[in-house]
Amino acid sequence: xxILTSAAxxxxxxxxxxxxxxxxxxxxxxxxxxxxxxxxTDSSTAHSKTFTAAGDYTDPSNHSVSGxxxxxxxxxxxxxxxxxxxxxxxxxxxxxxxxxxxxxxxxSLFDYGSFVSLxxxxxxxxxxxxxxxxxxxxxxxxxxxxxxxxxxQYTASPTPNYTQARTFPDHSSGAxxxxxxxxxxxxxxxxxxxxxxxxxxWGGAATSYLRFINxxxxxxxxxxxxxxxxxxxxxxxxxxxxxxxx
Amino acid sequence: MLIKENGLIIYKFPAGKYNFTNxxxxxxxxxxxxxxxxxxxxxxxxTIEWDIADINWFAGQHIEKYYPLWKQSNITREGGDNLTxxxxxxxxxxxxxNQDPLPDPWDGTLxxxxx
Numbered sequence: 001x002x003i004l005t006s007a008a009x010x011x012x013x014x015x016x017x018x019x020x021x022x023x024x025x026x027x028x029x030x031x032x033x034x035x036x037x038x039x040x041t042d043s044s045t046a047h048s049k050t051f052t053a054a055g056d057y058t059d060p061s062n063h064s065v066s067g068x069x070x071x072x073x074x075x076x077x078x079x080x081x082x083x084x085x086x087x088x089x090x091x092x093x094x095x096x097x098x099x100x101x102x103x104x105x106x107x108s109l110f111d112y113g114s115f116v117s118l119x120x121x122x123x124x125x126x127x128x129x130x131x132x133x134x135x136x137x138x139x140x141x142x143x144x145x146x147x148x149x150x151x152x153q154y155t156a157s158p159t160p161n162y163t164q165a166r167t168f169p170d171h172s173s174g175a176x177x178x179x180x181x182x183x184x185x186x187x188x189x190x191x192x193x194x195x196x197x198x199x200x201x202w203g204g205a206a207t208s209y210l211r212f213i214n215x216x217x218x219x220x221x222x223x224x225x226x227x228x229x230x231x232x233x234x235x236x237x238x239x240x241x242x243x244x245x246x
Numbered sequence: 247m248l249i250k251e252n253g254l255i256i257y258k259f260p261a262g263k264y265n266f267t268n269x270x271x272x273x274x275x276x277x278x279x280x281x282x283x284x285x286x287x288x289x290x291x292x293t294i295e296w297d298i299a300d301i302n303w304f305a306g307q308h309i310e311k312y313y314p315l316w317k318q319s320n321i322t323r324e325g326g327d328n329l330t331x332x333x334x335x336x337x338x339x340x341x342x343x344n345q346d347p348l349p350d351p352w353d354g355t356l357x358x359x360x361x
Contacts, residue, residue, distance in 0.1 A: 023258065023259070023260060023263070024260050024263050025263050054252065054253065054254045057254055057255075058254060058255045063255055063258050064258045064260075073257075073258060144256060144257075146275060147275075147277070147278060147279060148278065149278055149287065149289075150251065150252075151251050151256040151275075152251075152254065152256060158287060158289065158291075160252060160254075208257075208265065209257075
């Protein structure tokens with residue numbers, strides 16, 4: 001017997017998987033890996049690094065240059081808002097939730113809220129089985145928001161406060177400096193999907209990229225960050241609407 | 247191509263891989279709306295910077311619009327007035343692309359150059 005929602009219909013989980021692309025609009029994958037170099041090779045500096053100035057947001061010389069820069073924009077190809085926001089329907093057929101007199105922007109995709117996850121296939125440093133914490137980096141993920149006062153800061157005024165980095169998915173000091181450890185064996189032979197973030201209330205909208213910042217921690221052999229795959233997942237739930245087809 | 251906000255890179259595109267195709271699309275980034283879609287602020291800090299690789303890409307596209315590579319080969323082989331016309335056109339495009347400071351590929355000056 002299935003689990004029923006409050007609308008007394010069978011609950012159906014589903015996920016929309018949004019592809020992540022390189023700066024050249026190509027799918028990120030095993031043969032199309034991105035390598036983000038450590039900004040700081042000094043561990044204590046990387047350990048405490050947060051966003052305080054404009055210079056913390058972009059490698060001035062090699063932004064989005066794999067293998068050279070410490071910042072890289074991973075493009076979010078489509079569905080870049082955490083909630084149903086822009087489109088309304090005025091129709092009730094085939095699961096559409098509006099009516100001619102009452103338009104609706106509701107969809108099953110957002111019946112969990114703005115539930116998103118970021119799954120990545122990551123490598124860190126070089127070498128297999130280095131032991132937990134041997135190869136590591138301090139990193140952060142930002143998201144841009146077109147139409148906001150500031151694309152990469154959540155400051156609600158024209159003058160950006162550079163300490164208010166628009167970190168993905170939530171804005172917190174912890175998200176400004178995430179320590180990750182891992183390995184990177186040969187041509188990325190050891191692989192897995194890793195969940196970097198998983199939240200039910202992403203506030204993002206009009207996002208076209210995720211900016212990865214590698215604060216570093218050690219030499220590139222220890223702290224370079226390799227992204228060999230990934231997807232932004234939008235989690236939906238069918239059955240929550242009382243509509244005939246939802 | 248770099249698009250900056252307050253001098254900070256907010257978009258970077260390799261040559262020919264642009265998600266913005268004209269000035270109007272970039273200018274739209276300047277508008278800040280509230281939740282009721284009322285315009286509450288217009289930014290004056292959005293700027294575009296082109297790189298020589300961008301300019302060369304636009305120049306190459308413009309040349310191949312009129313003279314794809316197969317056509318260039320045929321005209322070069324045949325010679326005559328067509329070759330003179332093509333050379334004059336390509337030289338004009340190269341003069342455009344070699345300007346210092348770099349030209350604006352969206353201001354229409356490149357499109358004014360025709361065979």
